[in-house]
Amino acid sequence: MTLRLYDTATHRVRDFVPVVPGQVSIYHCGLTVQSAPHVGHIRKEVVFDVLRRWLRYRGYAVTVVANVTDIDDKILAKAAENGEPWFALAYRFERELHAAYAALGCEPPTYEPRATGHVPEMIELVKTLVERGHAYPAADGSGDVYFDVRSWPAYGSLSHQRVEDMEVQDDADPRGKRDPHDFALWKGRKPGDPDTASWWTPWGWGRPGWHLECSAMAGKYLGDEFDIHGGGIDLRFPHHENELAQSTAAGQRFARYWMHNAWVTAAGEKMSKSLGNGALVSEVTKIYPPRAVRFYLAQPHYRSKIEYSDVSLTEATAALARIDGFVERAAELVTAGPLELPEAFTAAMDDDLSTPTAVAVLYDEVREGNSAYDAQDRTALTVRLGRVQAMLGVLGLAADDPAWQRGNTSTEDYRPVVDGLMAALLAQRDEARSRKDYAASDAIRDAVKSLGITLEDTPRGARWSLTRQGT
Template identity: 65%
Template structure:
């Protein structure tokens, strides 16, 4: 049985969906204010693996990953760049989509944007006001706040007492009853915000607060109760704590399980835009391929912090190329059965490190079979099956082509090496072993390894 770590209960629990055979999964997507970096895509990759494994286990998965396309940070950055906020959000969303595609992150069932769901947010806010859990500010700002003192369970997700929490810094505190109260609706600031960033509401023009967005979108697409809510560990507080409080205060059961992936750090600090140590995806993909970056991210457990370094990334890339080399030599694109040790590792809270160890054992066995002149097809199909549920099968057509000059260069090198190998084979048939060895040495000096296999010579970059 699949078992998952629930952040709220702090234990690994048997996964029992609300409806047999079906899973509702909601993951907080990104605020599209800037280009995505490695820390951003880790969450997407981790939850992509989760939804792939759920589907492999036979579940019908409805996977929602939202986009926050209106936010304080978007407005500030757009103003700094002298462009409309919606232009910035659209452009950054395109960059994000491109990054996801480069790492074979499958599209969710739906990908709602915050600006497309203002009516649902207003409906939820009105419900909270009517139930006495929210109030309009009395300072004339047009803000509406959630009253944290009105909800005794506030803090249950992160196991905190209200009095120990820091003040919510999402709005001017003058209109709040308690500094911890958080904004559900933000009144339009005519002097500093564009008119396009305001929607009509019972409290005057304005826009939604961050937290209400996800509650409204999760409710629209998954209903008032669903199975799993995920996101980065940095979202646990205040974002997810506030989501749960406002949703349950409105009478919704909300999420049964909470899952959070850990950070990617650089120099011991969370990788983020504000630290200035971001590693943008296009820059990283100049050094490794998308499939290699994904392998690096998948090989670590989703709840483990990863200290990013290019040395570690390139070591992982070299390890993945060894897997690819075996598959090329074995010569099959078919997918077989998942071995039980791999399945057991994945069922244990998505234990990808143990699963990758099973994968490597299979590759070693396959290489032994090839070296002994045995048929390694069966092993190769098993390896492909394991790679497939991790989103790492090189034969998956979803992987983008490298395209352009890189493709032409690869094709040219392949043609040249094959030509040399043909000359070497002719020399061997003529028993001119000196000439054959000379050609092999020339190929090796160019950084290319040649291996003689039962199906003929195979080459790879050393």
């Protein structure tokens, strides 16, 4: 089977052929660290974490670069409003981003460069574009430098737009532009800007434009040509369009494939910081198990929108609990067989990372495994358990995955305490049943049921499982 991925640039599914056989290089745009990450932000991290795990399963050595934008208009404005240094605000939210990575079991990027650490590379890229006739310093003496979109005929190829049909960008004062569609590569220092937020260039003091940052960092760490560039679909234009233009105009081949995940929506609107409808990862994982939040984000196809709701998260929590219940029951009877993936699961993942179909295969294996458990068919149960554990591993949902142990400060940290309390309650229930005090036994069952906990009597004794989390 051949891995096939949907390429946003060509609007078709293509066979995946890496630049270097056996190796895959991925760049996906990280966050502008102006505030804490919400579920909409972190969907991208989950999508590319699943992709990374799948590529690794397919035998590739994978390098992932995800930048941190730590200098930006919004960062400066918010820091000024808060009365704190801009770099302190950026670092504080960068730490929250890392906590969100860890909370949802995402492996850290191979490299995570900060924009402020790569200003020399950005300046050199601007120089190259000016020398090639694709960029110009503003004539108004502001220190701004713009990319000349009319100088690059391929501009618009990623978003499939003509320049005349594009929305005019408001990334800088339009008075210095030759064409309203030209975008800022470099922004001259403005009155009131902190001294620490400016760097010296041939065009005066200033700081980089957002689009320039990613091109410079992708080029430094992945070279002139790399395999996959990704991010949320909202970045396709203007951000990725501008990246592609400035990098290729500078002589780079840039990305072979463009992958964009769809939004998480809330009441039909894109979840975003500007709309104020973001569900913070740090808050959501206090209500729902982090693995269930990851399951909720990973199960839909990455190019499909997800509507955020408590109902959906509760359903994901219950579904994962059923899967975990099978794994726990089966592991008490047998040792898992070879961690082999069903052919249908592999075919689904090779088909543009079709996680809905892959998860359907997972459910089928759990269902067949439960039947084997009920029939005490140890041979079949061994096979099903191995397959389920292999699929959970690819999706980053295996309960024993080391990724869940890095800095996860969720409610699952209290699992040992809960286990101890439940063991004591089950012992009291067993004691009540042994003396035929069924009223007391049922009272314990009903009490824990009201907390969202289901008791199941098995040949090896009672077990408990969480059936819902949050209300």
